[in-house]
Amino acid sequence: MPGFPDDMPFFDEPAPPPRSGSSDRAPSGIAARAMAARQASAPDYLAGLNPEQRLAVETTEGPVLVLAGAGTGKTRVLTTRIAHILATGRAFPSQILAVTFTNKAAREMKQRVGMLVGEAVEGMPWLGTFHSIGVKMLRRHAELAGLKSGFTILDTDDVVRLIKQLIQAEGLDDKRWPARQFAMMIDGWKNKGLGPSEIPEGDARSFANGKGRQLYQAYQDRLKTLNACDFGDLLCHPIRIFRAYPDVLQEYHRRFKYILVDEYQDTNTAQYMWLRLLAQRPQGEGDWRSSAEGRKPDRASAGQAAPAEGQPPQAAMRPVSENRVNICCVGDDDQSIYGWRGAEVDNILRFDKDFPGATIIRLERNYRSTAHILGAASHLIAHNEGRLGKTLFTEKIEADDAKVHVHAAWDSEEEARAVGETIEQAQREKHNLNDMAILVRASFQMREFEDRFVTLGLNYRVIGGPRFYERQEIRDALAYFRVVAQGADDLAFERIVNVPKRGLGEAAIRQVHDTSRALRIPMLEAAEKLAESDELKPKPRAALREVAANFARWQAALDHTPHTELAETILEESGYTDMWKNDRSAEAPGRLENLKELIRSMEEYESLRSFLEHVALVMDAEQQENLDAVNIMTLHSAKGLEFETVFLPGWEEGLFPHQRSLDEGGRSGLEEERRLAYVGLTRAKKNLHIWFVSNRRIHGLWQSTIPSRFLDELPEAHVEVDEGGSSYGGYGSSYGGGSFASGRGGRQNPYGASRFDNLGAGGSGTGGAGGSTSGGGAFSNTYATPGWQRAQQNRTEATDRNWGSRSGHAVERIGYGETDSGYGAGRGSVKGRTIDGELVAKSVSATPSPFTVGDRVFHQKFGNGNVVAIDGNKLTIDFDKAGQKRVLDGFVQGG
DNA sequence: ACATGTGCCGTTTTT
DNA sequence: CGGCACATGT
DSSP states (O other), X not given: OOOOGGGSOOOOSSOOOOOOTTOOSOOHHHHHHHHHHHHHOOOGGGTTOXXXXXXXXXXXXXXXXXXXXXXXXXXXXXXXXXXXXXXXXXXXXXXXXXXXXXXXXXXXXXXXXXXXXXXXXXXXXXXXXXXXXXXHHHHHTGGGGTOOTTOEEOOHHHHHHHHHHHHHHTTOOTTTSOHHHHHHHHHXXXXXXXXXXXXXXXXXXXXGGGTHHHHHHHHHHHHHHTTEXXXXXXXXXXXXXXXXXXXXXXXXXXXXXXXXXXXXXXXXXXXXXXXXXXXXXXXXXXHHHHSSXXXXXXTOSOSSOOOOOOOOOOOSSOOOXXXXXXXXXXXXXXXXXXXXXXXXXXXXXXXXXXXTTOEEEEEOBOSSSOHHHHHHHHHHHTTOSSOOOOOOBOSOOOTTOOOEEEEEXXXXXXXXXXXXXXXXXXXXXXXXXXXXXXXXXXXXXHHHHHHHHHHHXXXXXXXXXXXXXXXXXXXHHHHHHHHHHOTTOHHHHHHHTTSSOOSOOHHHHHHHHHHHHHHTOOHHHHHHHHHHSSSSOHHHHHHHHHHHHHHHHHHHHTTTSOHHHHHHHHHHHTTHHHHHHTOOSTTHHHHHHHHHHHHXXXXXXXXXHHHHHHHHHOOOOOOOOXXXXXXXXXXXXXXXXXXXXXXXXXXXXXXXXXXXXXXXXXXXXXXXXXXXXXXXXTTEEEEEEEEEEEEEEETTEEEEOOBOHHHHTSOGGGEEEEOSOOOOOTTHHHHHTSGGGGTGGGOSOTTOOOTTTTSOSSOGGGTTTTOTTSGGGGOOOOTTSHHHHHHHHHHHHHHHHHHOOGGGOSOOOOTTGGGOOSTTOSSSOOTTOOOOTHHXXXXXXXXXXXXXXXXXXXXXXXXXXXXXXXXTTEEEEEETTTEEEEEEXXXXXXX
16 A cells, blocks of 8 residues: 555644654653643643543543533543643644544534644544545545545435336336335445345345345445445445455554544444454454453443442553553443434443443533433433433532423414413523524424414524535536546436436437446446437437537546636536526526535535535535524434523424334334433523423324323423413313313323323413313322333333324224223214224224214314214314314214 | 326434 | 325326
8 A cells, every 4th residue: 555645744743753663652651741741730721621521531542431421521522632642742643533423523623623732633634524534545445445536425316316227127116116215225234334245134035026135236336337335335345445455454553543433322333343443453452352351330220310429530541551442432322312323322332342441431520501401311311221321410500590391282383382482581581592492303393383483583593404415406516517527427427418408308318328238338428429329319319419528528627627617617518507597486596596605615625526525425504603593403413512491392102202213113212212302401501391282283183192201201309390381372261171171082191190191281271271180289200100110001002003103004093992081972982992903994994983974073172163074083073163174083072 | 398196105314 | 184206198
C-alpha cells in the first residue's frame, strides 16, 4: 500500500515527535508527565469536569467504556478526551479514529475539539461517521473489492429499482416478491456483515422461491459492474478487505493509536466487526483478551433502581501495558432505540467481555433536568431488565421544581387543543417557543398538532421531515451529475434518459438495456452505439444521439470546467430547467428554487465528485433556527436534544408502546419502547407534560384506547396528575355526566388496575364524567403487585385486538372475551365473540352487526345518533351533534 | 402521454 | 380513512 497522503501530521503543539517504529502507544514518560502536570495544575480544558468525567478523559490507555446517562456531559467527555490526547502529545490528530453515527454529531465534535485545541483539528482526518470513514477507506482500496475508486454510492431508491430489475430478470413476479422487501433483507444481512455465501439458509429460502441467495449474489455482481455500492457495503467491503489483506489492516493498526466511538449502544454487528478488526492488535492479543478479569459491572440487572452509591475509586490511570487497545466507547444502554434497524444493544452490554480488563466509568451526574424529571425517568427505566444499571441524579434541587404532569384528554383533537393552550400560556409568560418540543411516537400524530397550531397562528417547525436530497428535482439533477462523473451509473442514466421527455418510451429504453446487457457495456455507451445503428426508429434514434453527445461533451468538460458552472450548463443544455420553467403547476417555482440552492451548495466543494460524495452521505438540510417556533418531532429524532418544556402526547397502549413493537419484538420490543419513553422523559429540562387520550382514530376508525402501561411505571412521588381537564367543548359535556363513569363504553380497563383508568378524560372538569372518584385518589402503586402483573398480561392480549395486526385480519375490537364489560349494554351484546385470526375475517361478513339501520345508538365520543349504514361490524352513524362518522359496532350502545 | 381507477398499507430512520 | 404506487383506459 502506498503511504497515506495525509500521513504527515501537521500538528504544531509542543508535541513530541511520533514514536518511531513499532510502538503504538505513547511512552509512559508522557503519561507520567501528564499525571504530574495534572496534580500540579491541570490544564484548563480539564477545569470544570466532575471527577467521573475527568477520569473518563484521563484514562487514555486500554479499553474504556463510558456509560454516559442522558444529560451527563457525554460529548464534553469525548471532545475533552481528544483534546487531552492531543495536548499531552499522545498522538497526532491523524492518529485518532473517532466515529459517530450522524454527520451532525461528527460536525459538533469537530467543532468542539477545535474550540478546545485550536485550529489544529483541521488535521483530524479520521473523525467522522462510520460510513464516511468507510468510504474513505474503500476509495483507497477499491480495487481490492473489485471496484474502481470513483464508485457511486447508491441510495435506497436506486437499490430498490435495481433489485426490481433483477427480480424481473429472474422471471419472478415482482408483486409476489417486492423489491423493497428484499432490499430490506439485504440491508439486514449487511448490518450483520453477511455476504451472499454467509446468510442463513432459512433466510435464503424465504425469498423468491428459495432464490434469495442467488438474488443477493446477482445484486452484488450487478453493483460491481455498475461500479457502485450501497450503504451497507461501505462497511462490509472494508471488513472483507481487512480480513483478506492483513497488510492493509496493519497499516491502519499502525496508524490509529486511539479509537473513540460515540453512541456505542447503537452499533450494529457490522460496525462492531469493523471496530474489532481495527482495534485488534495481532501480536498482542494475549494481553487484553486474556488478562485477568476486570471489574465487572455488577449492577447489571438492576430491577430496582440502583442507589447512586459512590463509584468505586477506579484507578486514575492504569499501568500502560504493551498490547492494550486504546479504544474508548461512549454510550448509554438505556438509550438504545435503534434495535429495529440492526443496532445490537448487546455490543455495549458485552463490552467488558470483548475487552477484558476494560475500565467502566459511569456518568450519572445529570446537568439537564430537575430531580422530578430524573426521578420519573429512572423509575421507569428500572423496569427494564438486562441493563448495565445506572441512576441519574442531580445536585441542584429547587423547591419550586414542577412535578411531571400527566394529563388525560378525550381524544387527540382535545389533546392538541390542550397542548396548544399550555404553550400559549407559557408564551404569555415570556417563554420562547424554541424551548418547547412535542415529541410523538409516530409521525401521523404530528398532523393534529400542526392543524391546531395553524389555526392558532402558533409557529412550529417539524424536525425530520422530507429531506432536501429526496426531492424529485434534486434527485434528477444529481442523476445527471452522476452519469457525467461516472458513465457506468446505469441507474442514474435510466432515471433521466427521458427526463425531460424526449420521446424515449419503454420500447427504446428496453432496446438500450438489451444492448447494454448483450455487449456488457454501460447503458450510456449502448445508447451511443444504438444511435449509430439503424435498429431504432428515427425519432428515438435522434433523441438518443443527442443525449449521448451531450454526456460526451459534459464528460469532456468535467476536468477543465468549474463544477458549478458545468452543473448549470448540464441542467440548461439537457432542457431540465426549461422543463420546470414550462411547468404551470404550483410546485414548479419551488423546484427551480431548490435547483438553484443545489448549485449554490456545490460551491463549497472542490469538485463535482466530492460534492456527489457529500450528497450521498449527508442527508440533513439546514433548519431555520432564527424563527421562534415550537419543535415537533418523533421521539427517535429527539435523541440527543434537550428542551426546557417537553410534551409527550399519545401515551396509550398500542401507540406507545407501539403494538407492532410488541408483536414483533416481544419482551425486548417492549424494553426498547420503554427506552424510547426514557429518552423522551430525559429530553426535558424543567417541565414535562405527558398526555393520553381515550379515543384515537386508527386507520380511519375511532377506537377507544387504554392508558399506556408506562404511565403506571412512573413514580407517584414525582408525578402530578392533572385533574382539571382542559376546557373541552363539544359533545363532551352533554353526556359527560354519567354513562362511562361507571365503566361503560369501553373506557374501563377490564383487566384491572391502572391508576389512570378512571382519570376523567377531559370530562373530569365537569364533575361526574370520568369519575371524580378518580384522579389523584386512585393514585396508588399498582405496579409490582400480583394484580398488576396479571393486568399486564391481559392487557397485551386485549390491545392486540384493539390495534389488531393486519396479518390477523380486520382491525377488531369486539368485546374482551369473557370479561365483557358492558359494551353491548343495550341490545345484542357482543360478548363472547372471541376472535381469532381467520374466523373473524369471515365473521365480519358472516356475523351481522347487532344493530340495524335506523337504530338509535349512543357512542362515547360522539353522543347519540342513528345508524344509517352497516358494513360488517362497521357502522355509519349520523350523530346528532357530530355529523356522520364510521365507527366499529363495539363502540356504540343501543340507545 | 396523461387521466382516472384499483389495491394495498398504515412506527420509528441514518448513512 | 387517506396516501401512494401501479395499472388500465382514452
